[in-house]
Amino acid sequence: MGEFVVTLLTGLSSAAALFLVASGLSIIFGVTRIVNFAHGSFYMLGAYIGVSAVHAVGGGAIGFWIAILIAAAAVGLIGVAMEVLLLRRIYRAPELFQLIATFGVILVIQDITLWIWGSEDLVGPRAPGFTGAVTILGQRLPEYDLVLIAVSPLVLAGLWLLFNRTRWGTLVRAATLDRQMVSALGVNQRWLFTGVLFLGSALAGLGGAIQLPKGGADLLMDFNIIAAAFVVVVVGGMGSIGGAFLAAMLIGLLQTFGIQIFPNSTLILMFLVMAVVLIFRPWGLLGQPEIPGHGVVEAPEAPLRPADRGLRIVGAAVLAVLLLLPVAHLIVPSLVGDFSLVLVIEIMIFVLFAAALHFIMGPGGMVSFGHAAFFGGGAYAAALLVKFAEAPMEIAFWAAPAGAALLAILFGWFCVRLTGVYFAMLTLAFAQIAWSIVFQWGEVTGGDDGILGTWPSDWASSRIAYYYMTVGFVVAGLLALRRILFAPFGYTLRAGRDSPLRAAAIGIDLKRHQWVAFTISGAFAGLAGALFVYSKGSVFPTAMEIARSFDALLMVLLGGVHSLTGPIVGATALTWLNDLFSELSYWRFLLGATIIGLVLLLPNGLVGLGETGFGRRLGAAPDREVPA
Amino acid sequence: MTPAVLEVVDLSKAFGGVRAVQNVSFSVRPGELLAMIGPNGAGKTTCFNMLMGQIRPDAGAVRLKGRDIAGLPPHRIWRLGVGRTFQITATFSSMTVRENVQMALISHRHASRKLWRPAAETDSGQADALLDRVGMAEQGDRACSVLAYGDLKRVELAIALANDPDLLLMDEPTAGMAPRERIELMRLADEIVVERNIGVLFTEHDMDVVFAHAHRIMVLNRGELIAEGAPEAVRANEQVREIYLGSSVKTGETGEADAP
Ligand SMILES: Nc1ncnc2c1ncn2[C@@H]1O[C@H](COP(=O)(O)OP(=O)(O)OP(=O)(O)O)[C@@H](O)[C@H]1O
Ligand SMILES: [Mg+2]
Numbered sequence: 001m002g003e004f005v006v007t008l009l010t011g012l013s014s015a016a017a018l019f020l021v022a023s024g025l026s027i028i029f030g031v032t033r034i035v036n037f038a039h040g041s042f043y044m045l046g047a048y049i050g051v052s053a054v055h056a057v058g059g060g061a062i063g064f065w066i067a068i069l070i071a072a073a074a075v076g077l078i079g080v081a082m083e084v085l086l087l088r089r090i091y092r093a094p095e096l097f098q099l100i101a102t103f104g105v106i107l108v109i110q111d112i113t114l115w116i117w118g119s120e121d122l123v124g125p126r127a128p129g130f131t132g133a134v135t136i137l138g139q140r141l142p143e144y145d146l147v148l149i150a151v152s153p154l155v156l157a158g159l160w161l162l163f164n165r166t167r168w169g170t171l172v173r174a175a176t177l178d179r180q181m182v183s184a185l186g187v188n189q190r191w192l193f194t195g196v197l198f199l200g201s202a203l204a205g206l207g208g209a210i211q212l213p214k215g216g217a218d219l220l221m222d223f224n225i226i227a228a229a230f231v232v233v234v235v236g237g238m239g240s241i242g243g244a245f246l247a248a249m250l251i252g253l254l255q256t257f258g259i260q261i262f263p264n265s266t267l268i269l270m271f272l273v274m275a276v277v278l279i280f281r282p283w284g285l286l287g288q289p290e291i292p293g294h295g296v297v298e299a300p301e302a303p304l305r306p307a308d309r310g311l312r313i314v315g316a317a318v319l320a321v322l323l324l325l326p327v328a329h330l331i332v333p334s335l336v337g338d339f340s341l342v343l344v345i346e347i348m349i350f351v352l353f354a355a356a357l358h359f360i361m362g363p364g365g366m367v368s369f370g371h372a373a374f375f376g377g378g379a380y381a382a383a384l385l386v387k388f389a390e391a392p393m394e395i396a397f398w399a400a401p402a403g404a405a406l407l408a409i410l411f412g413w414f415c416v417r418l419t420g421v422y423f424a425m426l427t428l429a430f431a432q433i434a435w436s437i438v439f440q441w442g443e444v445t446g447g448d449d450g451i452l453g454t455w456p457s458d459w460a461s462s463r464i465a466y467y468y469m470t471v472g473f474v475v476a477g478l479l480a481l482r483r484i485l486f487a488p489f490g491y492t493l494r495a496g497r498d499s500p501l502r503a504a505a506i507g508i509d510l511k512r513h514q515w516v517a518f519t520i521s522g523a524f525a526g527l528a529g530a531l532f533v534y535s536k537g538s539v540f541p542t543a544m545e546i547a548r549s550f551d552a553l554l555m556v557l558l559g560g561v562h563s564l565t566g567p568i569v570g571a572t573a574l575t576w577l578n579d580l581f582s583e584l585s586y587w588r589f590l591l592g593a594t595i596i597g598l599v600l601l602l603p604n605g606l607v608g609l610g611e612t613g614f615g616r617r618l619g620a621a622p623d624r625e626v627p628a
Numbered sequence: 629m630t631p632a633v634l635e636v637v638d639l640s641k642a643f644g645g646v647r648a649v650q651n652v653s654f655s656v657r658p659g660e661l662l663a664m665i666g667p668n669g670a671g672k673t674t675c676f677n678m679l680m681g682q683i684r685p686d687a688g689a690v691r692l693k694g695r696d697i698a699g700l701p702p703h704r705i706w707r708l709g710v711g712r713t714f715q716i717t718a719t720f721s722s723m724t725v726r727e728n729v730q731m732a733l734i735s736h737r738h739a740s741r742k743l744w745r746p747a748a749e750t751d752s753g754q755a756d757a758l759l760d761r762v763g764m765a766e767q768g769d770r771a772c773s774v775l776a777y778g779d780l781k782r783v784e785l786a787i788a789l790a791n792d793p794d795l796l797l798m799d800e801p802t803a804g805m806a807p808r809e810r811i812e813l814m815r816l817a818d819e820i821v822v823e824r825n826i827g828v829l830f831t832e833h834d835m836d837v838v839f840a841h842a843h844r845i846m847v848l849n850r851g852e853l854i855a856e857g858a859p860e861a862v863r864a865n866e867q868v869r870e871i872y873l874g875s876s877v878k879t880g881e882t883g884e885a886d887a888p
Pocket of ligand 1: 672
């Protein structure tokens with residue numbers, strides 16, 4: 001009994017940080033409609049700044065709490081800086097584009113944190129006055145846990161008062177329901193947004209700082225919390241703070257009890273709960289259905305046209321260079337080194353991965369936050385076959401697209417019931433389930449140590465042979481995807497994206513088509529995973545982590561979602577940049593800054609350059625008629 | 629007497645406290661042009677949405693050629709032979725006019741899952757024929773996103789005819805059109821009804837159009853059916869006169885004040 005009570009209390013205390021981060025995320029989303037990927041980074045900053053603040057203020061009984069509040073306020077101001085310098089300029093850009101901007105912020109913050117505080121984990125200061133433990137029914141519970149248990153309801157009450165008893169709060173609630181209404185009231189929307197960013201970010205900072213006595217500060221905190229925070233927001237309902245509270249408590253309890261019952265599957269448990277909730281309550285426990293057209297209306301896409309001569313010539317030239325590169329390597333190895341071939345192989349693999357994601361994102365209008373599940377899932381399918389059945393490449397290779405397709409059939413069945421942000425969040429959840437299985441099921445997957453020894457068969461084992469094999473598969477894959485886009489199926493997908501109402505009214509069972517599309521996309525991502533696992537000779541859980549899903553997302557968005565050229569250009573640019581910067585220390589900073597710069601300069605993606613005079617001459621984008 | 633293509637019995641729907649449609653019953657026969665009129669918010673669009681499955685009725689039966697279709701999803705109802713145009717046009721903005729019609733034809737042939745043969749080559753002749761029927765043949769290659777509103781309405785009509793429906797639902801087919809266009813479009817509707825012997829149910833705020841073309845008229849007010857019958861009878865109905873302030877119904881002037 002005592003054990004049960006203490007576990008319960010531990011669960012509630014561990015929910016505090018999660019609730020703070022998730023409520024901030026939810027408030028920001030509610031008003032700005034921006035899913036702030038960087039929210040985990042704000043949480044991490046809260047922890048680091050908290051450590052420094054405690055040192056600066058001195059850890060007296062009051063000093064500790066002052067330091068924590070300083071950390072929260074400082075992070076709030078960082079959020080304001082992000083709003084004023086970045087988000088404010090892109091509120092009119094397509095919603096997705098705002099995602100990449102906040103993703104750039106993650107990278108920048110990672111390296112700034114590394115630069116200021118170093119790579120060592122920091123031990124959190126202890127809270128004066130709460131260093132001991134209390135005994136409850138014969139079981140010991142740290143005193144600080146009681147503090148944390150009290151924090152969540154206090155903050156919830158504070159937020160309730162703020163939103164229901166102040167003019168500002170009422171406006172925020174109004175803005176969450178209807179943005180136009182607020183501008184109609186003549187409120188300065190900018191300051192409302194800035195204020196919301198301050199509040200939301202400060203909550204994340206508070207979450208990071210307040211957990212210091214238990215968790216300290218480390219550089220992985222950002223990604224570790226963001227997945228859980230997304231889960232909480234989605235389970236609770238986007239934009240609902242009460243929902244976030246409920247969901248955080250639920251997840252907190254689940255994790256502490258789960259660890260006792262299934263010690264190796266706590267992560268899986270969390271995402272399973274999310275999947276179950278979304279199936280029965282697609283908009284979360286206390287959420288509202290997504291109102292279509294709430295966001296910025298995007299300009300309609302131009303009709304699909306086969307590439308014109310200009311683009312065909314460019315394509316043929318690129319292909320010729322790709323085919324001749326190994327020849328150049330043999331003739332002038334000093335100029336075209338082995339590393340060039342390695343880089344091109346890597347680029348080609350990610351081109352295929354990005355094109356697979358684009359297939360559902362562009363024509364399908366379904367944004368997946370978790371496509372690495374299929375890339376990594378495919379890679380693991382092949383690797384497992386090698387590990388346990390010693391299958392040769394000729395067989396194991398095909399297990400990758402097949403395995404990924406099966407995974408996509410399973411995940412897709414749940415995901416296509418949802419739309420928009422909810423769809424995206426559910427794909428993320430499933431990807432994390434897959435990742436946690438691979439990560440925690442060490443006996444089979446090797447856990448963190450991965451699976452080694454996935455080398456190509458003899459005929460493909462030389463660098464040049466594998467190079468040609470990769471180019472062959474990727475080009476064939478791209479042509480196949482293109483073919484499907486131009487076929488009735490691709491048109492049907494676009495029809496469903498343009499107008500689900502009309503699509504249904506001409507007899508199209510949209511969900512079914514989207515499910516098939518999701519599966520096709522998964523299979524091609526799996527094919528990219530197969531090429532990946534055999535090019536590296538090994539696979540690790542990183543192949544399916546969130547960061548990899550985000551990479552793919554970034555490639556598509558940076559390249560531009562409106563044509564297949566987009567992911568090709570985006571993946572090439574990003575992989576190449578990654579390679580270029582990875583030699584340097586603080587390459588994440590450079591990459592993040594580059595991404596932010598691109599977002600600010602090119603709100604239509606790199607291929608959007610095509611809409612300027614230069615690209616139109618290249619035929620990158622069809623001419624648009626001006627709407628009547 | 630030919631059996632009705634559509635029979636509606638006691639159809640009802642409420643949104644929260646708003647009783648949008650209450651116990652509405654009527655039927656449409658093949659070859660009949662039935663008008664549903666009523667002031668803004670009377671429940672006309674809600675009725676249409678329940679007929680084609682966009683909204684599930686709270687109560688009531690919808691029988692299409694004798695088969696109960698209430699609660700089926702729109703894509704199933706379409707396959708049973710119902711075409712529809714929307715009050716706020718719904719077309720595929722990233723496609724050309726011809727491609728919009730092709731999509732409906734492709735779906736009609738159950739070919740929407742074909743992965744190989746380019747869609748552009750599929751059913752283009754038939755699409756052009758349909759576009760020609762609604763007078764949009766020259767604009768087949770234009771993007772739907774750049775069309776004038778009246779033209780969009782005609783494209784929608786071509787789309788709605790693609791599955792050779794037995795029942796055609798048109799929600800304010802002439803809204804946003806110039807007077808001459810209205811006359812042309814309704815003349816087209818007249819012809820189609822005769823040609824194909826289909827039942828047409830349409831809503832309309834322009835009383836000239838209604839009284840010139842409808843074979844029968846039903847009047848909805850606050851969700852309730854208050855009158856139904858031949859145009860002359862409806863014109864003479866006291867309650868209807870009250871709702872329309874006497875003026876437009878008596879004189880036959882257009883109910884422009886009601887148009888969106
Ligand atoms: N999805 C909805 N949610 C809530 N209320 C709705 C919804 N759709 C319609 N209503 C309400 O139901 C009533 C009937 O609306 P409906 O659109 O059917 O009227 P209508 O006769 O088509 O009007 P109009 O001539 O303006 O097109 C109105 O009061 C409307 O506000
Ligand atoms: Mg209406």
